[in-house]
Amino acid sequence: MNPDTYATLYGPTRPTPSRRGAGVAAAAALLWSVALFLLWGLGFLALWAEADRGPTEGFPPHWVPICLGIAAVPIGLLCTPAVRRLSVPGRLLVTGLAVCSIAVGLVVRAA
Incomplete structure (x- = not known):
């Protein structure tokens, strides 16, 4: 069949979107939500x-290093060459796993 005939009859070809990586994206979404x-x-x-300790003057300053550390881990991971070579769902999965392990560690330490 002539390629022009197909285009004339059915319009331009539209490739189907790839479903590859849907499971990885779902796992990444689950990790990030947790x-x-x-x-x-x-x-x-x-x-x-x-607040139970008494009047506060805003955000406690000793929380700043903790928040910066939590934010620095996924940013540092995203800058590594191994993670930059991954697909976007793979990057989200790796950073979500790191942040989820930090969150679980903080919960265990707080308990």
């Missing part, structure tokens, strides 16, 4: 405990 939920819960409990 990690963000745990970090949110820890932040809420820490603020509640800080």
Whole structure:
């Protein structure tokens, strides 16, 4: 069949989107949602405990290194050449695994 005939009859060819990586993206979304939920819960409990001690003047300054460390881990991972060669769902999975392990570690330490 002539390629022009196909284009005339059916219009331009539209490649089907690849479903490759859907499972990796779902696992990454699950890890990130668990990690963000745990970090949110820890932040809420820490603020509640800080408010229970008495009047506060805003964000406690000793939390700054903890928050910077939590944010630095996925950023540092994304800068490594091995992670930069991965696909986007793979990058999300690796960084989600790192952040989720940090969140679980903080929850275990706080308990």
